[in-house]
Amino acid sequence: MSQKSVTGSVVASHDVSVPVYVVDDDESVRDSLAFMLDGYDIKVTTYAGGPAFLDNAEIMLPGCVILDSRMPELRGQDVQAILTQCHSPLSIIFLTGHGDVSMAVDAFKSGAVDFFQKPVDGEKLVLAITLAAEKSVVRSEQLSALLSYQSLTERE
Amino acid sequence: MSSVLIQTVIAALLLVMTQVHASNTNDSAINKNNDSNRSSKSAELVDTKQAITTVDVGVLATRGVFEAKQRWQPTLLWLQSQIPNSEFRLHPYTLAEMETAVKQQSVDVVVTNPGQAVRLGRQYPLSWLATLNSKLGDGTHVIGSALVVRADSHYQHLVDVSGDQIAAVASNAFGGYLTMQLAVQNKGINPTAFFADVSFLGFPIDAIIYQLRDGYVDAAVVPVCQLESMLEEGLIQPGVFRVLDDISPDNFACALSTELYPNWSIAKTSAISTKLAKKITRALLALPSDHAASIAAYSTGWTPPISQLSVDQLYRDLDMHPLQRPWWQEAAVWIKKNQQWAWVVFLFVLLLSAYHLMLEYRFSRSERKLKATLNRLKEKNAMLEHAQRVAIVGELGSSLAHEINQPLAAILNYSQGGLLRINKGADASAVVPALEKIQQQVKRADGIVQRLRTLINKRAVAKSSCDMQVLLTDTLELLEYDFQQKSIIVSRTCLGNVVVLDADVVGLQQVLLNVLNNAADACLMREVSTTINAEICIASQYSDDRLILTITDNGIGLTATSAELKNAFFTTKKDGLGLGLAICRDVIEAHHGYFSLAPADPVGCRVSIHLPLPL
Numbered sequence: 155m156s157q158k159s160v161t162g163s164v165v166a167s168h169d170v171s172v173p174v175y176v177v178d179d180d181e182s183v184r185d186s187l188a189f190m191l192d193g194y195d196i197k198v199t200t201y202a203g204g205p206a207f208l209d210n211a212e213i214m215l216p217g218c219v220i221l222d223s224r225m226p227e228l229r230g231q232d233v234q235a236i237l238t239q240c241h242s243p244l245s246i247i248f249l250t251g252h253g254d255v256s257m258a259v260d261a262f263k264s265g266a267v268d269f270f271q272k273p274v275d276g277e278k279l280v281l282a283i284t285l286a287a288e289k290s291v292v293r294s295e296q297l298s299a300l301l302s303y304q305s306l307t308e309r310e
Numbered sequence: 311m312s313s314v315l316i317q318t319v320i321a322a323l324l325l326v327m328t329q330v331h332a333s334n335t336n337d338s339a340i341n342k343n344n345d346s347n348r349s350s351k352s353a354e355l356v357d358t359k360q361a362i363t364t365v366d367v368g369v370l371a372t373r374g375v376f377e378a379k380q381r382w383q384p385t386l387l388w389l390q391s392q393i394p395n396s397e398f399r400l401h402p403y404t405l406a407e408m409e410t411a412v413k414q415q416s417v418d419v420v421v422t423n424p425g426q427a428v429r430l431g432r433q434y435p436l437s438w439l440a441t442l443n444s445k446l447g448d449g450t451h452v453i454g455s456a457l458v459v460r461a462d463s464h465y466q467h468l469v470d471v472s473g474d475q476i477a478a479v480a481s482n483a484f485g486g487y488l489t490m491q492l493a494v495q496n497k498g499i500n501p502t503a504f505f506a507d508v509s510f511l512g513f514p515i516d517a518i519i520y521q522l523r524d525g526y527v528d529a530a531v532v533p534v535c536q537l538e539s540m541l542e543e544g545l546i547q548p549g550v551f552r553v554l555d556d557i558s559p560d561n562f563a564c565a566l567s568t569e570l571y572p573n574w575s576i577a578k579t580s581a582i583s584t585k586l587a588k589k590i591t592r593a594l595l596a597l598p599s600d601h602a603a604s605i606a607a608y609s610t611g612w613t614p615p616i617s618q619l620s621v622d623q624l625y626r627d628l629d630m631h632p633l634q635r636p637w638w639q640e641a642a643v644w645i646k647k648n649q650q651w652a653w654v655v656f657l658f659v660l661l662l663s664a665y666h667l668m669l670e671y672r673f674s675r676s677e678r679k680l681k682a683t684l685n686r687l688k689e690k691n692a693m694l695e696h697a698q699r700v701a702i703v704g705e706l707g708s709s710l711a712h713e714i715n716q717p718l719a720a721i722l723n724y725s726q727g728g729l730l731r732i733n734k735g736a737d738a739s740a741v742v743p744a745l746e747k748i749q750q751q752v753k754r755a756d757g758i759v760q761r762l763r764t765l766i767n768k769r770a771v772a773k774s775s776c777d778m779q780v781l782l783t784d785t786l787e788l789l790e791y792d793f794q795q796k797s798i799i800v801s802r803t804c805l806g807n808v809v810v811l812d813a814d815v816v817g818l819q820q821v822l823l824n825v826l827n828n829a830a831d832a833c834l835m836r837e838v839s840t841t842i843n844a845e846i847c848i849a850s851q852y853s854d855d856r857l858i859l860t861i862t863d864n865g866i867g868l869t870a871t872s873a874e875l876k877n878a879f880f881t882t883k884k885d886g887l888g889l890g891l892a893i894c895r896d897v898i899e900a901h902h903g904y905f906s907l908a909p910a911d912p913v914g915c916r917v918s919i920h921l922p923l924p925l
Contacts, residue, residue, distance in 0.1 A: 180716045182751055186723030189744055193730030224712065251712040251719070272719035276726035 170218070172287045176200045177207045177233065178222040178249070183272070187220065194280045204228025204236075213242045216294035218267075218286040220279075223250040223257065234264050241301075243294035245286035249274060363396045365389075365582065365590075368417035370426060370574075371402035372479075372486075372533065374514035378402035382421065384603035385594075392593035393586075404513055405482060412436070418582040419590065423533075424453055424572045425484020428621040432632040436577040438615035439591040442607060443599070444573055446535070447562045450616045451570040454534040455490040456553040458522060468497060468555045468567065471529045472504045477518045478531040480510045484571070484621075485533030486518075492624050493568035516540060523550060535564035535608075571624065572616050573609075688791035713758045717751040724748045776813045778850060778857060778921075779804060785822040789830070798830055798844040806852030809923045817897040821905075824890040825861050825917050831883065832865025832915060857921045864914040868907060875907060 174191070176198050178184050184200040191198050198220075201207035204227055207219070219237075223230035234246055245267045250257065258269040267289055268282040367386055371378035379400060386398035403411060405426060411417045412434050420436070430436055444452040459465045479486025487510070494504045509527065511518050515536050522530040523546065537553065540546050553565035562570075576594065578587040597603055599610035625631035635643075645652040728744040786793075786800060793800060826846065833844035842864060849860045868875070869882055875891060891907070898905040904920040 180720075182720040182747070182754070183716055183723070186720040186727070186744075186747065186751075189747075190723040190727035190730070193727040193734075249719075251715040272715040273722035274719065276723065276730075 170196050170283060170287045172290055173212065173215070173217040174198045174283060174287070175207060175211050175217065175219040175244075177202075177204060177219060177225070177230075179203055179225045180222070183222070190276050191280070191283075194276070196280065196283060204230075204233040207233065208236060213237060213240070213244055216243050216287070216290040218245045218247065218283050218290055220247045220249050220283075223248055223261075231260065231264070234261070234266065238265060241297055243290050243297050245290040245293070247279070247282050247286055249279075361395055363393075363586065365396060365398045365419055365586070366401060366417045367398055368401045368403050368408055368411050368420045368422075370408055370422040371404065372423070372513055372515055373536075373539075374516070375402045377514070381607050384606040385597070388597055388601065388603040389590060389593050392596065393589050396586075405480060412579060415579055415581045417579060419576060419578050421574060421576045423484045423574050424618055424621045425482075425488055425624075427575050427577065428618050428625065429482075429632050431577065431618070435580045437587065438575055438577045439587060440576050440594045440612040440614060441572060441616045442574045442576075442609045443611050443613045444608065445610045446564065447559055447570065449610065450573050450613060451620075452534065452562075452573045453485050453489070453571040454566050454568040455485050455487070455493070455531050456534055456537060456565050457490060457555070457567040458519065458530045458532055458537055458551050458553055459528065460522060460525075461550055461552045463528065463552075465529065465552075465554060468494065469499055471554065472499060473506045474528040475526075476505060476508045476529045476531060477511050477521050477527040478505075478508055479515055479518065479533075480512055483510075486515060487531055488624065488628060489568040489571060490531045492627055495627065516545065519546060519551070529554075534558075534566050534568075534570075538564045539608075569620070571620055572618055575615055575618075576612070685791065689795075692792055710758075710762065714755060717755040717758070720751045721748050721755075724751070772816075773812050773814055776811045776815045776818060777808065778811060778818075778859065779808055781815065781819060782822065782848060782850070785819055785826065788823070789826055793830060793846075796830055796834055796844065798833055798846060800846050800848065802848045802850075804850045804852075806850075808850075809852055809857065811857065811921060812924055813901055813921070814897065817900070821894045821897050821919070824894050825919075828890060829861060829863035829865060829915070829917075832863050832867070835866040836913075852923070854923075855925070856923055859919040859921070860916060861919075862910045862914060862916045864910065867913050868909050868915050872907070 174196055176184055176187050178187070178200075179202055181202070184202070188198050188200055199211065201210065203225055208228075211217070211219070219233075221230040221233055228236075230248060230250070237244055237246065246261075246265070248258075248261045248266050248269045249272060250270070251272045261269050267286040270279060270282070367382070369378050369382045379402065382400055386400055390396055390398050401411070401417060408420065408422060408426060409430065412420060412430050419439075420430070422430070427436075427438075431438070441450055443449045446452045457468060457471065459471065465471055478490070481487060491501050491505070495501050511521065515532055518527075518530045518532055519537065519540060521527050537546075537551060541548060553567060555567050556565045557568075558564060558566035559570075576590075578590070594612040595614070597611045601611070604611045622631065626634070724744040724747050728741040728748075731740050731744075732738075782802065786802075829846045830844075833846070836844070845864050847860075847862045849862070851858045851860070895905045898919055898921070902922055904918075906918045908916045908918065910916040
């Protein structure tokens, strides 16, 4: 995995206005991701598993979640399914230790914004996070418009 | 010319019929009609105006023509003197000549030994007139054989001679062979073995004795009294010869090794009349015992014909009786008589054959089926094994990737984060925790690798006695189906004395499997256009201290450098792991051996495995 892009690039601070979550069962991955993204001025909230994330995160608000696919309690795909079910505007970036093509295709079909294999280049991840955050904001607006539209028709 | 001759013959015959055989010579006249020579001879006699009956007498000349004349001429003269107007003419014959003469009716009267008498009498119309009476023994039973050896030889009994060089008269000579053959058989000796080296010298019999004397043969079968006659005539010296197993009776002057059979007899053929035969018989019986003719014939005159049953029995015992039919004729007669049983047997044999054929057919069919099933089984087995291998490797690779990726991901993240901070001009203290965490993650990755290594090495290497040749056979058996599918020919050679190794059998088999699979893959990777057969040669060479196993293929050969080949995970195969050669090298080195790869000539690759042998 190439690292020269990091060392050679001009470090710019990325303004990500929405919350970023990291869900991974491996403490070192969570911690190191947080450390690395902190270098890009991206503050993240980390969770050790799917249930903790779903219970505590503001999942109905725009945001970005980096999901590990292989976790003991809930798999990344399961978390994605739950988020889709409750019309969460959160953008999902998969970060997997052992991905293959079919897994990536499934993830994209289910609405994931990006799909990475560990270890991932920080800059690419940050770029993906930035994009995901923008998408999430747009999607949130669409969803709220849809919801208000739906509620209107109900009353009538 | 011929018509004149025929007219003469007819005229002569008429004369003969009217004057000589006026009463009943019809049959003899017809017979003589066949022999124009004799008839014209009769015609000559007619010309002399004297009706003289000519009687042709055939005698067996056992000791040559001269001796035969000496022996029988006086008897013929006696007959001539007793029968008016007759002329008796002597014809000395050998056994074969005698038979021909009787067959062709060219003799009127025969004088022969009992053996031939019975043989001829059972095949041709002969009427026995009288039997020669001898001064020996009971007078009528005086024929037999003597087995003669040189007096100075070591032979004591008949059985001693068995298989040695024996001379005899002829295979059908009575006193000169057959009686001896039966005597040998009756003693429980196999005649074929006894007469394994027999030579038949024919008449005259004297020659046989001379051959024995001169040492050309070890023993001789001669008619009884032959030796004594020659002694008397001064032809041989006394004390030179011995007769083995002499069983001659007290009143019998000649030495004898066999039973005695009836003496020579005289018989008439159908060529002369009964009347003439009667006259001859009367004259013979009237011959005084002390007459010169009797003495010349070594006899005491003639007696009425005696039974020849014992001769018949001899022929039967020797399985060569003239009336005896060959076995297949006997079988044909039996089958004709017992047709129903013959049919039963025939049907039974037919049924058995059909049943046998049916069994054979079913057997071969089920054999084919079994073979096909076995092949299918092997194919499935190979597929299953392959699938299992793929699954194991896949699972292992996937787990390993996940396990190793976690710390690697963490290290990358920490290091990228750290670099970002340094580039932003952050204090070194901000980076220190990241570096410490990187160290922790490196240790974690190392731990994973160590765990994996112990997992792989966990299999206890059990060394046991291992015959490389047996192992090779077993391994080739595992690959047999695969190689057959790929049409790869495997040849094996082994030089030196096979020594049993003390080795890790499973490991070595893994090595052989890897190397052979590699060789097979290399053969398959060749260009399709190559016409030579894919071939793998396995050569084992045992020397004093080591076994050199060379496995050569004529496949694609080596495309990588030797440095590349030493690395694990280096592969030129599409779906290879690059572990095979590394495993081979590890296993062989664990046996203090040496594993090497080299290009083969002209194409292919040669794998050499050197293994030290136990001292």
